[in-house]
Amino acid sequence: MQIKEFTINYIKKLTQILNQIDVEVIEQIIHTLEETINKNKIFIIGNGGSAATASHMANDLGVGLKRREIISFNIDSLTDNTPAITAIANDIGYENIFYSQLKNVIKKNDVLIAISCSGNSENIIKAVKYAKEQNAKIIGVTGFDGGELKKLSDINFHIDTQKAQYGIVEDAHMILDHIIYSYYINKDLNEQ
Template sequence: MQCLVKSYIDNLIALLTKVDTTYIYQIIDALDKCHDKQATVYIMGNGGSAATASHMANDLSVGLKLREIRNFNVQSLSDNTPVCTAIANDIGYENVFYAQLKNKLQPDDLVIALSCSGNSENIVKASQYTKKIGATLVGMTGFDGGELKKISDISFHVNTDNGEYGLVEDVHMILDHIIYSYYIAQKPENKTNYTMR
């Protein structure tokens, strides 16, 4: 047990040391441009990545708004269970994100897509639509990156063996907290106004 725990921690540390911070700066820059244009940030993911999408939406919206740092218009496409299940039931699960973006997504908007494999059919379809509209696509991937890594305007990739879901999702969640902490640091006097979760 101790060997497994230490190995997992060592592997996570090794992945974090390999993170190319250039892509983090690019994501922050894309968020700022979206904010300045009063455009919308859409975030999507399946399973554990859906939970990360929800967490990111929380941090970027209410988390920053309460501190009067940013007022992002953020929507997690994974959050509305009735909408997702209706779309999946009526026209197929591959459309759960695409159908929410169709005829709504604008060129100034930002789409953040999370997929460990980069090949989830519903993520890829919505991402391809994002490219068609001309909105900015941020891909957060793992394993070999799959199709999402290939088509993303900004690719935050965690290079792991296939199946290393936990490690990939851990690094994706840490990315969210890095971005959130960056914005918090822009207004240090607000740090003591609210307790961190």
């Protein structure tokens, strides 16, 4: 397959996926995030490309909106502390890298945004199950068939694709971040 043909097909597939997004789920996510203001904390977790999305999301929805004095979410990406992650992974196992950071920290009505293309990453599932035991709200951000995370989520932003279509899924997950961020920027501009 030629580069041009591949590129055209990729864009077509991404466009099809974006046209299937359930906008009501995005509305539910925004309302859930807003319920945390001045009361609760938002945590975000993910591995690999999803870790980068978690960091980007915490930056946009935390610092980006706060700096503009639009909205102030108390939000942290648990993917960003490399010393903590590597110490936990080395000392007690990679499956504990998020669970250990959440243990005795996440509280009732806090929000955990768990990003996983497969929805089956052991470290994500362990953290989600613990958060649910603490009565936190789970926003799952999934791809492929959604895996276990889709079933455990209170709200699920799902990108239904064949397995291993990481690029398409991760593109759509980043677009979720930018939709939420841009919604608040646009809302603020319209209120001025």
